[in-house]
Amino acid sequence: MYRKMLSIRKFEKTASTFFxxxxxxxxxxxxxxxxxxxxxxxxxxxxxxxxxxxxxxxGHIVAKGGNLKYMMAELFGKETGYCKGxxxxxxxxxxxxxxxxxxxIVGAGHLIATGAAWSASYRGSDQVSVCFxxxxxxxxxTFHEAMNLASLWKLxxxxxxxxxxxxxxxxxxxxxxxxxIAERGEGYCMPSLTADGNDVVTVYEHVQEAVQRARNGxxxxxxxxxxxxxxxxxxxxxxxxxxKEEVEAWLQKDPIPRFEKYLMEHKLMTADELKQIGTxxxxxxxxxxxxxxxxxxxxxxASVQGIYSDIVEEARSR
Amino acid sequence: MRKMTYGEGIREGMRSKMLEDPxxxxxxxxxxxxxxxxxxxxxxxxxxxxxxxxDTPISEGIIVGASVGAAATGLRPVAELMFIDFLTFGMDGLxxxxxxxxxxxGGKISVPxxxxxxxxxxxxxxAQHSGSLEAWVTHVPGLKVVYPSNAxxxxxxxxxxxxxxxxxxxxxxxxxxxxKYEVDDTVAAIxxxxxxxxxxxxxxxxxxxxxxxxxxxxxxxxxxxxxxEAEVIDLRSLYPLDKEAIFTSVAKTHxxxxxxxxxxxxxFGGELSAMISELCFDELDAPVVRIGxxxxxxxxxxxxxxxxxxxxxxxxxxxxxxx
Numbered sequence: 001m002y003r004k005m006l007s008i009r010k011f012e013k014t015a016s017t018f019f020x021x022x023x024x025x026x027x028x029x030x031x032x033x034x035x036x037x038x039x040x041x042x043x044x045x046x047x048x049x050x051x052x053x054x055x056x057x058x059g060h061i062v063a064k065g066g067n068l069k070y071m072m073a074e075l076f077g078k079e080t081g082y083c084k085g086x087x088x089x090x091x092x093x094x095x096x097x098x099x100x101x102x103x104x105i106v107g108a109g110h111l112i113a114t115g116a117a118w119s120a121s122y123r124g125s126d127q128v129s130v131c132f133x134x135x136x137x138x139x140x141x142t143f144h145e146a147m148n149l150a151s152l153w154k155l156x157x158x159x160x161x162x163x164x165x166x167x168x169x170x171x172x173x174x175x176x177x178x179x180x181i182a183e184r185g186e187g188y189c190m191p192s193l194t195a196d197g198n199d200v201v202t203v204y205e206h207v208q209e210a211v212q213r214a215r216n217g218x219x220x221x222x223x224x225x226x227x228x229x230x231x232x233x234x235x236x237x238x239x240x241x242x243x244k245e246e247v248e249a250w251l252q253k254d255p256i257p258r259f260e261k262y263l264m265e266h267k268l269m270t271a272d273e274l275k276q277i278g279t280x281x282x283x284x285x286x287x288x289x290x291x292x293x294x295x296x297x298x299x300x301x302a303s304v305q306g307i308y309s310d311i312v313e314e315a316r317s318r
Numbered sequence: 319m320r321k322m323t324y325g326e327g328i329r330e331g332m333r334s335k336m337l338e339d340p341x342x343x344x345x346x347x348x349x350x351x352x353x354x355x356x357x358x359x360x361x362x363x364x365x366x367x368x369x370x371x372x373d374t375p376i377s378e379g380i381i382v383g384a385s386v387g388a389a390a391t392g393l394r395p396v397a398e399l400m401f402i403d404f405l406t407f408g409m410d411g412l413x414x415x416x417x418x419x420x421x422x423x424g425g426k427i428s429v430p431x432x433x434x435x436x437x438x439x440x441x442x443x444x445a446q447h448s449g450s451l452e453a454w455v456t457h458v459p460g461l462k463v464v465y466p467s468n469a470x471x472x473x474x475x476x477x478x479x480x481x482x483x484x485x486x487x488x489x490x491x492x493x494x495x496x497x498k499y500e501v502d503d504t505v506a507a508i509x510x511x512x513x514x515x516x517x518x519x520x521x522x523x524x525x526x527x528x529x530x531x532x533x534x535x536x537x538x539x540x541x542x543x544x545x546x547e548a549e550v551i552d553l554r555s556l557y558p559l560d561k562e563a564i565f566t567s568v569a570k571t572h573x574x575x576x577x578x579x580x581x582x583x584x585x586f587g588g589e590l591s592a593m594i595s596e597l598c599f600d601e602l603d604a605p606v607v608r609i610g611x612x613x614x615x616x617x618x619x620x621x622x623x624x625x626x627x628x629x630x631x632x633x634x635x636x637x638x639x640x641x
Contacts, residue, residue, distance in 0.1 A: 050391060083424030093423035100390055101423055105414050111380055112415060115387020122343065122369060123392060142410075145380035152375070306425045307459050309483040311558060 001043050001200055002263060002274070005035040005256055006281045008059045011068060014285055015058070015075055015089075019235045024075050028089050031059035033198075033230035036255035037162050038063035040203025041130055044211045050098040050116040050129040052109030055090045056162075056229070057102025060132050065097050072288035078295035085298040086306070098127075107140030109133055110159070114146040117157035117220075128156040128214040130207075136167025138181050147222070151188040156214035158207065159190075161224040162197060168233045169241040185222035197225025198255040201262065228253070319502060325358045325495040327469030328434070328488075330505070331476025332359070332396055336366055339394065342480055345372040346381055346398030346434070355400045356436060356495045382408030382433065386415045386485075389431040394480055402435035402489065403449040416485040417460030432479045436492040437465075438529055438579050439627050445615035448623075450580035455487045456556045456589070462510055463556040465489040467531035469499035471554055474508030481507065491529040511558030515567070519549035522573040522637050525564055525590055527553040530577045530628070537633035546637060556586060564590070565598055572603040573640050577633055582610035604640040609633055 012030045019028045031038070034056075042051065042063035053060040061071060067082070074081025075089055082092045093101040100116060103109050113131030120127035137143060138161065150157045161181045165172050178184065185192025191213070196202050203225055210221035228250035232239035239247070263269040322330070336342045344359060344366075350373035353360030363371040374381050378399055385395040399405060405412070416429045439448035456463050462484050466472040472490070479486040516531055517538050524534040531552045538548035549567050553560060568574050574594045578587040591606045612626045 052387075081424070083422060083426070086424055087422040091422040093419075093426050095390075095423075095426045100387065100427065101419065103415075105410055108383070108410055108415055111383020111411055112387035112390065114380065115384030115389075116391045117387075118384055119388040119391040119393045122388070123341075129387075141407075142379050142383060145375075145377045146383070148375060148377065149380045149384060307421045308462070309420065309428055 001039050001204070002259055002269070003277050003281060004039045004063050005200065005259060006278060007068065007284065008035045008038070008062045009256060010281050010285045011062060011071070011288070012058055014289065016231070016235055025077060026088050028075070028235040029056040029233065030229070030231045030235060031056050033250070033254065034162055034164060034227045035059055036200035036259070037160065037197045037203050037225045037227060038132065040200040041132070041160050041207040043204055044208045045128070045130065047097055049127050050100055050113065050120070052100045052113040052116070052129070052131050053102040054106070054109060054132060054134060055102060055104050056134070057090065057092060061092050061094070061099055061102065064099050066092070066094055066099065068284055068288040069291040072292040073295050076292045077297065078292055079298035079302070080291065080295040084302060084306070086302070107133070107137040107142035110137070110140070110142045110146035113157050114150050114155060117150065117155035118153060121156055126215045128158060128211055130158045130160055132160050132162060134167065135161060135163040135165065135172050135181055136170070136175055138184060139176060147184070147188040147190060150220040151190050154217065154219035156217070157220045158210040158214055159220065159222045160207065161222070163224055163226050164229045165226070166233070166242070180224060182222060182224040190220055190222050192222035192224070194224040194226065197227035198253045198258060200255060200259050319500045321498050322469045322501045323496050323498050324469045324472050324491070325356060327472035327499070327501065328358050328476055328490060329360065329362065331473040332480070333362060333365070335477060335480040336362070336370065341392060342394045342396065343370045343372065343388070344396050344398070345374050345385065347374060347376050347400050349373060349398050354398060356492060358495070359398070378404050378407035379411065382411035383415065385431045385433070386411050386429055389416070389429045389485070390419065390427050394430050396432040396434060396480060398434040400436065401447045401449070402437040402451050403446050405435060405451065405454070412455070412461070412485070412487070413458045417458045420484070421460060428483045429485045430483045432486045432488050434488045434490060436490045438491045438493055439616045439623055440493040440529070442618055442620050442623060444618040448616035450578070450611070452489055452556055453580060453584060453586040456586050460485065462486045462558065463489065464510060464554065465491070465527045465556055466554060467491070467494070467528050467552050470501045470505060471508060471514070473501065473505045475510070475554065477505070477507035478510055482510070489528070493529055508554070510555040511560050512554065513560035513563035514552045514554055515549065515563070516552045517548065517550040519547035519571065521547045521571055522575060522640060523549045523551060523564070523567040523571045524575050524577060524633065525551050525553065526577045527556065528579065530579055533628070533630045534577060534633060536630045537637070540630070540634055541637060546641065548637060561593070564594065568594055568598045569601050572601055574598070574602070575607045575609065575633065575636050575640070577609040577628060579627060580610055581613045582608060583613045585610055607636045607640055609636050
């Protein structure tokens with residue numbers, strides 16, 4: 001788990017640097033500060049379990065086992081990227097790892113994750129589906145429609161709310177009247193709770209319980225993890241809407257040093273071992289960067305291909 | 319041959335595929351024991367059971383969105399919305415998710431879902447239950463759109479739609495549901511993108527689909543008595559579109575009339591008309607004529623509704639104006 005958290009952090013720090021230099025196009029929404037949630041949750045999942053992600057998706061994809069090289073190449077718009085350069089940061093998917101896509105539409109994942117859970121239960125598999133989403137997306141109708149159906153059909157879906165306290169610039173207090181999003185579970189007779197999202201062990205344990213329930217056919221769970229994104233909503237957003245003291249306070253709760261402390265205090269790892277992992281991850285990130293740089297851009301013809309499984313010619317004409 | 323309604327044709331298409339493939343599942347509002355608002359799924363719940371024919375809450379977002387998730391993970395869902403107008407609630411799942419997934423994920427995920435959408439007016443259902451919104455969906459790369467005009471096509475194209483690995487929007491003309499047609503005993507899958515020439519003619523091509531095929535044939539009969547032979551092309555699927563059939567016909571008749579039930583403004587009829595003008599200009603002896611509904615919501619009163627929607631007489635007049 002530590003290695004995954006560090007991979008996310010270092011991957012994104014790198015992305016941040018290259019975005020600032022103008023080398024990564026489009027939008028980049030970083031997950032820095034929220035790593036404990038994706039990692040704690042996905043550590044309970046098998047490769048064939050499903051996840052749906054958000055526009056802040058790098059963390060989920062790394063946590064689910066995504067390939068750093070393909071991710072990095074995708075960010076740079078290269079043909080070797082996860083989506084052959086047609087998706088970008090917000091649209092990375094990996095069907096083999098059950099990653100049903102990062103998603104640029106707030107709230108879309110609720111429905112897809114619920115559908116995947118329905119599919120799993122229909123096929124009689126014990127796969128589960130984890131839906132990652134932010135606090136603001138719980139105001140979308142999709143959240144309520146998905147919660148209702150998942151509860152009604154007892155679907156193996158775990159709704160994991162990453163409450164980073166802001167919908168872009170609007171604080172939670174200004175976008176909903178409830179204090180804890182877990183309260184919304186009650187309306188759907190769904191077990192739900194609120195917990196510390198910056199503590200990977202806490203996340204791991206709660207998700208473990210929810211996954212067991214789902215695999216046993218006991219239905220969905222709503223888990224709310226409070227966390228904080230250390231960067232702005234997207235790269236380039238200075239996040240000026242957040243009080244300095246608030247940012248400072250949350251930086252003190254950074255999930256990575258906290259987990260390091262935990263590992264050392266419990267004598268699970270030594271400082272040297274942690275450092276060694278850091279060095280190895282640095283190497284992997286460099287490898288991913290080298291791969292991305294060495295890769296070419298997609299051929300222009302690729303733009304009109306892959307829309308349908310069986311039609312290509314139509315898109316060629318303007 | 320046997321007699322069958324349009325609604326039964328749709329149902330038999332679904333039934334055949336359900337018998338063949340356990341991953342074909344139906345979902346929607348009242349599709350279970352009730353048998354669907356228009357009776358299209360009648361008997362399927364009894365035959366295939368609750369797990370395969372699922373009533374959902376009246377909640378179009380989840381009907382479409384869950385279908386996308388299910389289709390991306392191994393099922394072949396056939397989802398029914400009660401009226402095409404309600405697609406407004408399911409639009410994100412269809413256009414931002416289903417249609418774009420294959421492309422933006424680099425071909426890694428396919429979404430073999432069929433979305434059934436009853437469309438059109440003529441039953442005094444008022445403005446929120448009478449929409450002809452095919453332009454909304456034909457505009458979106460990544461979707462296929464079919465619009466059958468009779469029971470045999472409805473059956474054959476349902477087979478193809480369910481087999482297709484892409485999201486297919488299956489639009490049904492609800493005024494045809496109880497209309498009876500002669501249907502072959504063995505119905506084969508009808509490929510998408512192959513139009514059907516419903517009547518041969520030498521003087522003008524009527525390009526249409528859905529309920530308007532019948533109006534076009536009636537108009538053609540009347541015109542024939544006056545010495546004008548109209549060819550009637552039923553497009554059957556709007557995307558993929560059988561451009562060849564359109565061009566071949568126009569090259570033969572040198573006149574084209576496009577008739578659709580949607581409001582004319584911004585409609586798919588405009589696309590057809592533009593395509594003919596753009597690509598067959600040298601063949602044309604007259605400008606393309608476009609017939610559609612008036613640019614209003616569909617009114618309730620039968621008198622007003624009949625006035626607003628295009629009819630046989632509009633087609634006849636439109637054609638006469640070309641000579």
